[in-house]
Amino acid sequence: xxxxxxxxxxxxxxxxxxxxxxTKTGKIDFEASVAAFEPVKASHQxxxxxxxxxxxxxxxxxxxxxxxxxxxxxxxxxxxxxxESDQYPKATFKGNLAxxxxxxxxxxxxxxxxxxxxxxxxxxxxxxxxxxxxEGSTHVxxxxxxxxxxxxxxxxxSVVSEKISKQINIDVVLTLIKK
Amino acid sequence: MKTRTKWSIGLGLILLLSVFLMYNYIYxxxxxxxxxxxxxxxxAEALSQAFETDQEKATKLYLNQTxxxxxxxxxxxxxxxxxxxxLFFALSETPKPSSKPTSGRIRVKGRCIGYDSLLNxxxxxxxxxxx
Numbered sequence: 001x002x003x004x005x006x007x008x009x010x011x012x013x014x015x016x017x018x019x020x021x022x023t024k025t026g027k028i029d030f031e032a033s034v035a036a037f038e039p040v041k042a043s044h045q046x047x048x049x050x051x052x053x054x055x056x057x058x059x060x061x062x063x064x065x066x067x068x069x070x071x072x073x074x075x076x077x078x079x080x081x082x083x084e085s086d087q088y089p090k091a092t093f094k095g096n097l098a099x100x101x102x103x104x105x106x107x108x109x110x111x112x113x114x115x116x117x118x119x120x121x122x123x124x125x126x127x128x129x130x131x132x133x134x135e136g137s138t139h140v141x142x143x144x145x146x147x148x149x150x151x152x153x154x155x156x157x158s159v160v161s162e163k164i165s166k167q168i169n170i171d172v173v174l175t176l177i178k179k
Numbered sequence: 180m181k182t183r184t185k186w187s188i189g190l191g192l193i194l195l196l197s198v199f200l201m202y203n204y205i206y207x208x209x210x211x212x213x214x215x216x217x218x219x220x221x222x223a224e225a226l227s228q229a230f231e232t233d234q235e236k237a238t239k240l241y242l243n244q245t246x247x248x249x250x251x252x253x254x255x256x257x258x259x260x261x262x263x264x265x266l267f268f269a270l271s272e273t274p275k276p277s278s279k280p281t282s283g284r285i286r287v288k289g290r291c292i293g294y295d296s297l298l299n300x301x302x303x304x305x306x307x308x309x310x
Binding site: 022024025045046048049050059061063064065066068071072073075079085086089090 | 204205206207208209210238239242243257258259267269290292293294295296297298300302304
């Protein structure tokens, strides 16, 4: 009798622990360049992300100060005038990969992710294609999408409006390891 | 020399100077965290405690500041280092195997970029290991 109880107990324990993959050094690049003007782009190399492989839930967090521009003045303006990163230090995505199944983890597969993107204190629902592929012991999650700055309550002053694209392209690469 | 020539030379110089100043302003250098004097020097435990007690207040105080932290090394991996209990550092370069500490007490200087509420960690970038 006792061994069965222990076995049952173990089974319940195993179910209670969710399988998670994560990274602390994910990459997000964004670009809002207009041809013939100085490139407006930045890169973040320390993005945190967690993928729950039981449910397909995906959470991403980029600390806004971590976006690095080649031009120091552009970085300063981005932080002070546009992202207002002192007031809104976090950019987050919380969503789910539709029809996700742990069984598919070993192969390259594209999912549709739905979720909420929060930036500059404003939220926006987004839907994007997410590619997940195994690489060694890791799983690489890639996605790219575009957003408009005004969606997040960011006004581009008319003086610079022609130097900044109306659509900002965002590239995400997360190399997830088992937690 | 004619007055007009003098004027044009003067104007030319002013123009040159303003272009130079403008260029320097637009293409100014990034902060160099490694050579910056730390605004705060403190123990990892104390910093961790500050964020645990009041995340918002700690963020206001430490965000974007160059901070030197001392604490127990948890792990160094590639270009990242962890100090106990929950400090994460993105290093500006991969530590050389010869000078890479493996355990014990270390000091790291970096720029605080905020609190990671997914993993409950305080994050730094452009960090350098002092010893």
